[in-house]
Amino acid sequence: MDKTWNNRAWFMVLPVLVLVAFNAIIPLMTVVNYSVQETFGDNVFLFHGVGFFQDVLTSERFHSALLRSLAFTAIILAIEIPLGVAIALAMPRKGIWVSVCLVLMALPLLIPWNVVGAIWNLFALPEIGLLGRTLNGIGFDYNYTRHPVDAWFTLVLMDVWHWTSLVVLLAYAGLSSIPDAYYQAAKIDGASRWAVFRFIQLPKMKRVLTIAVLLRFMDSFMIYTEPSVLTGGGPGNSTTVLSIDLVKIALGQFDLGPAAAMSIIYFLIILLLCWIFYTLMMRNEEQ
């Protein structure tokens, strides 16, 4: 769209700016403050420099948590994106079933995250949970409270159950925007199913898919409540992802310095990834 230059537009943006800045900048300033200051209680703060940052960046605990978060995100993306697209491709385009499908698929997205964790906590219990009992019945020695692999399996399955619908809805929206004429032209040309997907559907979905990947990447990297309720960090700390570790340090131990330093590093990682995605997205749009 042809936008006109008008600096008075800043007034329109002001409420949003105030709301978000209040919630974003002030807390971040606090966090930065804590990350460079050492306290011995009694509100006495001494400047500590980059000590906490060094501690965090070299700590084994941080590296493990970071690796777990990255691994989790990679697995989630590898499963949810293709699965979501496949389901969106198979969904009906018109008719009454569209609404029914969409409503039912969107249901897991609206469940409070602690309830999601609680559902799967109970569902996967080895003795009395449907999933747990079934898996044990088939022959697996399944116990997510004892075996790290089982805990990871349950965690991934829970997240797929919870969030794949978002990818489905987004991909479906992208597919819906393709005019019928494209499909008719393809059929006249005798294009195969795969060719239709590759040359018509995928390019049109590119933008929505970028959004889907971005959202899923960020949300899975920041996940806190579901794994916390499901495993509380896992047998030992096998499912302690970055945010769980951070909350343990910040709200559990009230170690302000290290928690603040870790928060900043965590946030910077996310900002970097967000910036990369945003640039890719903008470049896509320009094309």
Add this chain to the structure above:
Amino acid sequence: MSENTAVAASTTMPRAAAARATARSGSRVRLGWLVPTIYIVFLMVPIYWLLTMSFKTTNEILGGLTLWPHKFTFANYQTIFTDPSWYMGYVNSIIYVTINTLISVVAALPAAYAFSRYRFLGDKHLFFWLLTNRMAPPAVFALPFFQLYSAIGLFDTHIAVALSHCLFNVPLAVWILEGFMSGVPKEIDETAYIDGYSWPRFFTKIFMPLIASGIGVTAFFCFMFSWVELLLAKTLTSVAAKPIAAAMTKTASASGYQVGLLAAAGVLTIIPGAIVIYFVRNYIAKGFALGRV
């Protein structure tokens, strides 16, 4: 005459080809329904499990696996509806989610309009900065929010939770609304001004009805992300504005492990979400195709 038949032939040929093609795709669709059906069954099984657990007694749940309640009981729901510490949780949650949705949408509307129609100093950077807040990890903000809202005396109030959720909901609202607004051509604005509309009248009488489905989608997402969020809601409240999510965590500690009660509470948290999505189902199917999300 032959020319007409040639033209007729050339128009019927593609139609015939298309007809054959749809017949072919019809048989594809006949098997194609299998995938969404399996997926939906997969989604519904844990919810069904939760539902059955809410109607069982705790003894039956802990005793072993039963696929449906052998001893059907309403006791769990009775407890929730009669005990204020339970149902107030729902009331509190609904209050702050509604406040948040209202604030987010109302604030986002003019901002999205500005981003969609105007260029101004720093607009791209501002938009990007807003987006980064959508990506703000709640874990990072939990402790600072606790201190900030305590410092301004808003700890344990609904408005505190509503405002804190604005951190990620307002950018999302601006993002979605801007996408929808960009779909409305600028010519409409200009025509309205020529017709003598003032900006507020134009916005409320002409523009907003045009993006109604966009507002619906935005409100839905704001509701959704605020309703499901636990960490900030739990951190900023203790008694007066305790959300249902925090109330639920107490069943694990108080009088043993009351699984049935937990399940019933869980089922009741799904209901507002189901209602909202039922109301916006048309907007979602339509609005998704139009907008950015």
